[in-house]
Amino acid sequence: MSRKIKIALTLLLSILCAGVIGFMVTMDLDVIDALYMTVITITTVGYREIGNPSPQAKLFIIALILVSVVAVGYAVSVFTEYLISRSSVREIIFKRQLKQIKNMENHVIVCGYGRNGRQAVEKLQDYNRDFIVLEKNQEVIDEASLDSKYFLRGNANEDETLLNAGIERASVLISALPDDADNLFVVLSARQLNSKLMIISRASEETTVRKLKLAGANNVILPDLIGGQHMASLIVSPDLIEFWDNLSYGGNDGVNLEQVSFEQMFDHKRSCNILDLNLRKETGCTIIGYKNPNGDYIVNPDPSIELVPGSKIIVVGNTNQIQHLQKVYRIGD
Numbered sequence: 001m002s003r004k005i006k007i008a009l010t011l012l013l014s015i016l017c018a019g020v021i022g023f024m025v026t027m028d029l030d031v032i033d034a035l036y037m038t039v040i041t042i043t044t045v046g047y048r049e050i051g052n053p054s055p056q057a058k059l060f061i062i063a064l065i066l067v068s069v070v071a072v073g074y075a076v077s078v079f080t081e082y083l084i085s086r087s088s089v090r091e092i093i094f095k096r097q098l099k100q101i102k103n104m105e106n107h108v109i110v111c112g113y114g115r116n117g118r119q120a121v122e123k124l125q126d127y128n129r130d131f132i133v134l135e136k137n138q139e140v141i142d143e144a145s146l147d148s149k150y151f152l153r154g155n156a157n158e159d160e161t162l163l164n165a166g167i168e169r170a171s172v173l174i175s176a177l178p179d180d181a182d183n184l185f186v187v188l189s190a191r192q193l194n195s196k197l198m199i200i201s202r203a204s205e206e207t208t209v210r211k212l213k214l215a216g217a218n219n220v221i222l223p224d225l226i227g228g229q230h231m232a233s234l235i236v237s238p239d240l241i242e243f244w245d246n247l248s249y250g251g252n253d254g255v256n257l258e259q260v261s262f263e264q265m266f267d268h269k270r271s272c273n274i275l276d277l278n279l280r281k282e283t284g285c286t287i288i289g290y291k292n293p294n295g296d297y298i299v300n301p302d303p304s305i306e307l308v309p310g311s312k313i314i315v316v317g318n319t320n321q322i323q324h325l326q327k328v329y330r331i332g333d
Contacts, residue, residue, distance in 0.1 A: 005082060008075035015042060015068050022064065026057035042068040097132075097152055098164060104130055106171040111156035111186050113140055116202050116223055117176040121146060126256075132165050157185045159193065167193050175201040175217075180208040184215055191216030256322045258285070261312045274313070275303035283328055284321035289314030 019038030023029050029037065033050050041064050053061060107130035110117050117133065124131045134156040135141055141151045154161035156177065167173065167190060175186045183201045190199055201217040203209055209220045265277070279285055290301035293310030307313070317325065 004078045008071075008078040011071040012075055015064070015071050019064055019068075022060045023057070026060050027051055027053060038064070041065060042072060044069075094153075097149065100149070101132060101152070101164065101166045104132070104166050105169045107131055107166065107169070108172045108174065109134065109162070109165045109167060109170050111173065111175045111183075112177040113144060113146075113151070114176060114178055116221075117174070118144075118146075120174050120176060121150075134161060134165055157182060157189065159189055162186075162189060162193055167197065170194065170197060172198045172200065175199070177202070178204075180204050180212075184208065184212055187212055187215040187217045256317065256319065258315050258317070258322050258325060259291075259312050260315060260325070262307055262309050265307070269309055271306045271308040273304050273306050274301060277307065279313075279315065279325075283315075283317070283325040285315040285317035285325050287313050288316050 016035075016038060019041065020031065020034045023034035023037045024031070027034075027037070027050070029050060037050060041061055044065070108124055110120055110124075110131055110133045113121070113133050113135045117135075121131065121133060131150065133146070133151050134154055135151055136153065136155045138153060141148060141153060144151070152161070152165055154164065156162065156175070173186075173190045173194075175183045175190075177183050177186065180203055183203065187199055187201050190197055199217045200219045200221065201212045203212055203220050203222050204224065206222065206225070209222070212220045266272075274287060274290070277287075279287055288300060290298040290305055291312040291314070292298070293308065298305065301313075315322075315325065
């Protein structure tokens with residue numbers, strides 16, 4: 001609370017107390033009647049007085065009116081200034097955000113900052129990806145540990161909000177809203193606004209998965225289903241799952257997975273095989289998977305497999321190795 005507001009509140013409270021005490025003394029009123037007289041005097045509403053004021057009471061009323069006019073006027077100006085300035089600050093921040101977003105390309109739009117939205121943002125930060133979070137609840141934004149510059153307040157269901165977030169230039173949209181119907185609407189709107197966008201959506205019910213994919217989602221995640229399978233796997237093969245967790249959630253301090261496309265590795269169109277790439281020697285990372293242009297995956301690919309345009313490799317490495325890989329192949333630029 002600002003110093004001016006504290007002064008204004010103190011003045012109003014002081015005048016109210018002084019008025020109640022003054023009327024109790026000069027007109028011999030009880031507390032309720034004295035408070036009534038004080039309020040109608042300060043607000044100058046002109047309601048009926050209680051009893052006939054004595055000459056001393058009249059002088060007190062005159063003094064109370066003169067003092068309260070100044071104090072109330074000051075308080076009103078302070079509160080008005082505070083409300084206007086707060087609104088102006090939010091408007092300035094909003095315009096600054098829009099200007100910042102206009103310069104963003106191939107960024108990630110995260111719709112909703114609930115549990116899943118926060119987890120997605122933390123992972124994006126680990127990989128230094130540009131992102132913007134769409135959240136309609138100002139209270140959530142205020143209480144978030146994430147800097148407010150990453151938030152754009154608005155309803156992700158509205159096309160205007162998605163356009164403000166730069167959806168036409170974005171590479172990925174993550175719809176992590178708690179309601180399946182809202183996620184479905186976001187996916188439909190996003191697909192219409194950007195046909196090349198990769199869309200990942202959250203779903204609560206298995207029956208919604210097919211609808212979301214028909215609406216345009218590339219991938220649909222069922223957090224509750226994954227959580228249950230994960231807990232069961234911890235019983236069946238705990239060491240394997242612990243190792244996989246280190247791969248998937250290593251962050252800055254652990255082991256990470258990275259995908260690299262043919263186009264990121266080469267400027268030309270000529271193919272080469274995995275052995276010729278010599279990625280292990282160049283970056284320290286190990287190739288554990290290959291995805292051909294048709295979308296088929298090969299685990300632990302043979303070194304003789306040809307890397308062709310449209311294909312991707314999946315690599316694993318520690319933090320330093322992955323960072324070196326990203327630097328060599330300009331991943332994320």
